[in-house]
Amino acid sequence: MRNFIFHNPTKIIFGKGQIKKRIGKETAKFGKKALxxxxxxxxxxxxxxxxxxxxxxxxxxxxxxxPGVKSNPVLSHVEAGIELARKExxxxxxxxxxxxxxxxxxxxxxxxxxDHDVWEFFTFTKAVIKALPILAVATVSASASxxxxxxxxxxxxxxxxxxxxxxxxxxxxxxxxxTTLFSLNAQYSAYSSVDVIAHMLEAxxxxxEPSVILQDRLHEGLIKTIMESxxxxxKQSSNYDARANIMWGSVLGFNGITTAGMGxxxxxxxxxxxxxxxxxxxxxxxxxxxxxxAWMSWALEEKKERMARFAREVFGVNNSDNFKAARESVERLxxxxxxxxxxxxxxxxxITENDFEKIADNAVNNAQMWGMTxxxxxxxxxxxxxxx
Amino acid sequence: MRNFIFHNPTKIIFGKGQIKKRIGKETAKFGKKALxxxxxxxxxxxxxxxxxxxxxxxxxxxxxxxPGVKSNPVLSHVEAGIELARKExxxxxxxxxxxxxxxxxxxxxxxxxxDHDVWEFFTFTKAVIKALPILAVATVSASASxxxxxxxxxxxxxxxxxxxxxxxxxxxxxxxxxTTLFSLNAQYSAYSSVDVIAHMLEAxxxxxEPSVILQDRLHEGLIKTIMESxxxxxKQSSNYDARANIMWGSVLGFNGITTAGMGxxxxxxxxxxxxxxxxxxxxxxxxxxxxxxAWMSWALEEKKERMARFAREVFGVNNSDNFKAARESVERLxxxxxxxxxxxxxxxxxITENDFEKIADNAVNNAQMWGMTxxxxxxxxxxxxxxx
Numbered sequence: 001m002r003n004f005i006f007h008n009p010t011k012i013i014f015g016k017g018q019i020k021k022r023i024g025k026e027t028a029k030f031g032k033k034a035l036x037x038x039x040x041x042x043x044x045x046x047x048x049x050x051x052x053x054x055x056x057x058x059x060x061x062x063x064x065x066x067p068g069v070k071s072n073p074v075l076s077h078v079e080a081g082i083e084l085a086r087k088e089x090x091x092x093x094x095x096x097x098x099x100x101x102x103x104x105x106x107x108x109x110x111x112x113x114x115d116h117d118v119w120e121f122f123t124f125t126k127a128v129i130k131a132l133p134i135l136a137v138a139t140v141s142a143s144a145s146x147x148x149x150x151x152x153x154x155x156x157x158x159x160x161x162x163x164x165x166x167x168x169x170x171x172x173x174x175x176x177x178x179t180t181l182f183s184l185n186a187q188y189s190a191y192s193s194v195d196v197i198a199h200m201l202e203a204x205x206x207x208x209e210p211s212v213i214l215q216d217r218l219h220e221g222l223i224k225t226i227m228e229s230x231x232x233x234x235k236q237s238s239n240y241d242a243r244a245n246i247m248w249g250s251v252l253g254f255n256g257i258t259t260a261g262m263g264x265x266x267x268x269x270x271x272x273x274x275x276x277x278x279x280x281x282x283x284x285x286x287x288x289x290x291x292x293x294a295w296m297s298w299a300l301e302e303k304k305e306r307m308a309r310f311a312r313e314v315f316g317v318n319n320s321d322n323f324k325a326a327r328e329s330v331e332r333l334x335x336x337x338x339x340x341x342x343x344x345x346x347x348x349x350x351i352t353e354n355d356f357e358k359i360a361d362n363a364v365n366n367a368q369m370w371g372m373t374x375x376x377x378x379x380x381x382x383x384x385x386x387x388x
Numbered sequence: 389m390r391n392f393i394f395h396n397p398t399k400i401i402f403g404k405g406q407i408k409k410r411i412g413k414e415t416a417k418f419g420k421k422a423l424x425x426x427x428x429x430x431x432x433x434x435x436x437x438x439x440x441x442x443x444x445x446x447x448x449x450x451x452x453x454x455p456g457v458k459s460n461p462v463l464s465h466v467e468a469g470i471e472l473a474r475k476e477x478x479x480x481x482x483x484x485x486x487x488x489x490x491x492x493x494x495x496x497x498x499x500x501x502x503d504h505d506v507w508e509f510f511t512f513t514k515a516v517i518k519a520l521p522i523l524a525v526a527t528v529s530a531s532a533s534x535x536x537x538x539x540x541x542x543x544x545x546x547x548x549x550x551x552x553x554x555x556x557x558x559x560x561x562x563x564x565x566x567t568t569l570f571s572l573n574a575q576y577s578a579y580s581s582v583d584v585i586a587h588m589l590e591a592x593x594x595x596x597e598p599s600v601i602l603q604d605r606l607h608e609g610l611i612k613t614i615m616e617s618x619x620x621x622x623k624q625s626s627n628y629d630a631r632a633n634i635m636w637g638s639v640l641g642f643n644g645i646t647t648a649g650m651g652x653x654x655x656x657x658x659x660x661x662x663x664x665x666x667x668x669x670x671x672x673x674x675x676x677x678x679x680x681x682a683w684m685s686w687a688l689e690e691k692k693e694r695m696a697r698f699a700r701e702v703f704g705v706n707n708s709d710n711f712k713a714a715r716e717s718v719e720r721l722x723x724x725x726x727x728x729x730x731x732x733x734x735x736x737x738x739i740t741e742n743d744f745e746k747i748a749d750n751a752v753n754n755a756q757m758w759g760m761t762x763x764x765x766x767x768x769x770x771x772x773x774x775x776x
Contacts, residue, residue: 001566001632003403008396014649015391053585178389211629214613214637221605228601241599244389249602257645261402261636 002263010147011173018049026173030092030133036063037105038096046183063293064088072277073100074105074153082111094135097355099143102136103151106169109134121164128166136174141247142192146174161278165305178243190340191285193230196250198288206266218258221315222249270294275363289342293334356384389527389649398535399561408439412447412607414561419523426484426492434571445581452476460665461488461679470499482523486577487531488589490524491539494557509552516554524562529635530580534562566631578671578728584638591693594654606646608701609636657683661691662753677730681722684774735747744772
């Protein structure tokens with residue numbers, strides 16, 4: 001096991017009925033006026049907006065609405081949020097939504113007192129020095145942003161989708177009520193689970209430390225549970241226990257617990273997917289269901305031991321040959337993604353070989369930022385060609 | 389899954405070489421003068437005392453020694469620690485040792501400003517209102533006290549070993565260096581692993597919530613890893629990876645992560661063991677290796693589904709009959725405890741049937757405190773008779 005520091009102080013309040021009961025009181029501990037960050041209209045349609053705002057009002061917390069966060073959230077919108085937070089002099093930022101909303105809330109919280117372009121957080125030319133307290137009500141389970149310190153943003157003009165992290169981006173409190181997931185449609189639910197599996201599988205497959213049996217078993221148990229639970233919600237959108245497993249499992253799979261002790265891991269499928277999302281604005285989960293199996297096919301020989309273990313432990317593959325078992329894991333994963341209605345080839349999202357150069361150019365930027373310099377244009381093109 | 393709140397803000401610094409490098413700097417964040425709580429001479433013999441004190445000195449933190457904590461730590465010693473902490477006006481309490489030491493450090497930290505007998509924390513007649521910051525350097529891996537908010541203490545005059553908990557008992561920072569475990573002898577190492585397994589297995593077997601597949605898999609993965617790693621260290625005391633798995637696995641198994649969502653669980657074997665430790669001062673792990681299999685035999689019919697799952701997932705038992713598989717899990721666990729040199733009958737620790745009434749009387753007290761009122765004298769005696 002490698003040396004590590006684990007520090008995740010977010011307070012998680014989990015379960016049905018918790019939003020209305022607690023978000024006001026919890027927010028009130030951090031201030032009297034909140035910037036309420038959310039997306040489009042869904043939280044108004046499914047009643048969550050009312051639960052949040054009535055709880056805030058009851059606890060004496062004023063709020064200023066800042067709606068309009070879109071999937072693959074963009075810098076310009078965050079900048080408008082920072083301006084509003086300054087003008088309204090809010091004490092706290094409350095994100096109600098999925099990863100896009102919570103990530104936007106984080107960057108707004110960190111941007112209020114920053115005297116520079118917040119994009120510099122993402123190019124690592126400036127660190128977050130100070131941030132307003134961040135709270136979250138999660139309504140999509142994918143990014144685990146509700147219990148980690150990361151954020152992802154897209155800068156529209158240069159088509160870069162970059163990630164950053166800061167201890168000050170760790171939410172103080174997050175409320176996770178599985179019933180909020182009931183109204184997510186099948187497509188969105190599927191993409192979310194693809195993202196959750198991808199977070200864990202990329203860490204698991206790219207680990208270079210040999211002694212990680214403890215972490216392997218945590219990952220395998222969570223991946224199996226997320227897959228089974230996703231199969232259930234595809235048929236029963238309001239199955240509480242399955243939604244709860246996904247809501248908590250997605251957080252455990254990307255909040256540092258499962259990876260502590262594994263050392264540095266690479267996320268090549270995420271890195272290439274960020275280029276797809278940045279250029280074509282396709283859903284992150286859809287990009288991952290295309291790229292992850294393609295990357296696995298490309299990495300088959302190098303990662304065959306890890307993939308074979310994955311095949312045996314998660315899919316019950318009974319093949320003692322590592323390469324063959326590994327190959328089967330790719331087929332099984334791809335079939336499972338397809339069974340959810342997630343795309344597994346670029347052609348399904350109307351991307352052709354003519355686009356490869358542009359994608360590779362963009363992804364190489366990410367590879368540089370993420371310290372994955374072995375992923376040059378040629379390599380990325382090769383991976384893309386396996387996703388045709 | 390049941391509703392839950394998870395909040396574990398302890399910062400964990402894990403790995404070789406971390407004590408000397410960091411404990412001074414981390415302590416300095418909380419104050420200039422520390423009460424240094426530890427046990428007997430072992431930390432002086434194995435060099436950890438020097439690592440800690442030189443790091444404190446280098447960081448400009450003064451320290452006052454408070455040694456002498458014994459296994460099954462006692463109230464009178466903690467009271468002396470509180471007196472010393474007050475007299476010396478320390479800012480922070482640093483425990484260097486196992487659960488006994490860290491638990492003592494916690495109660496001292498909470499007792500300094502208390503205007504009442506600290507035993508009242510354990511009878512739940514007073515809550516902890518204020519506590520000095522607590523830091524820990526773990527040198528035994530069993531209680532997970534280094535990353536939870538619990539403490540256990542024995543009041544000598546009435547022979548009660550009670551447990552309590554407070555958010556203020558959560559360490560701010562804990563350093564876990566697996567090399568500190570190298571000098572633990574085989575017996576102590578075995579007892580520690582028995583305790584770790586017992587924490588998880590009691591939660592797992594006594595869970596009343598049916599939808600806990602996610603938590604089951606986390607428990608099963610950790611239990612398997614602890615068992616395999618314990619087998620290794622029995623032969624290779626200085627096997628770093630095995631010690632690391634035990635050090636981190638023991639914490640994950642009892643810091644709230646694995647049980648979040650399971651609802652209330654009972655710990656009957658721990659409850660009865662506390663009576664044994666209180667009355668006969670036997671090692672906690674030794675008491676558990678006797679009582680846990682006896683309790684399992686007693687609970688066989690009622691808990692057969694849970695035990696059968698345990699048998700299949702952890703021991704690979706291939707028996708489709710739940711009762712038979714459950715019975716096999718008891719035998720397998722008992723054999724494994726015995727293989728470590730841990731006692732599996734009361735007679736091995738010189739306790740006979742004549743002692744049963746006294747033990748049951750004491751345990752009934754614990755059962756009341758822990759809200760397990762179905763464990764009356766008759767039931768406890770029945771369990772003890774299965775441990776003869």
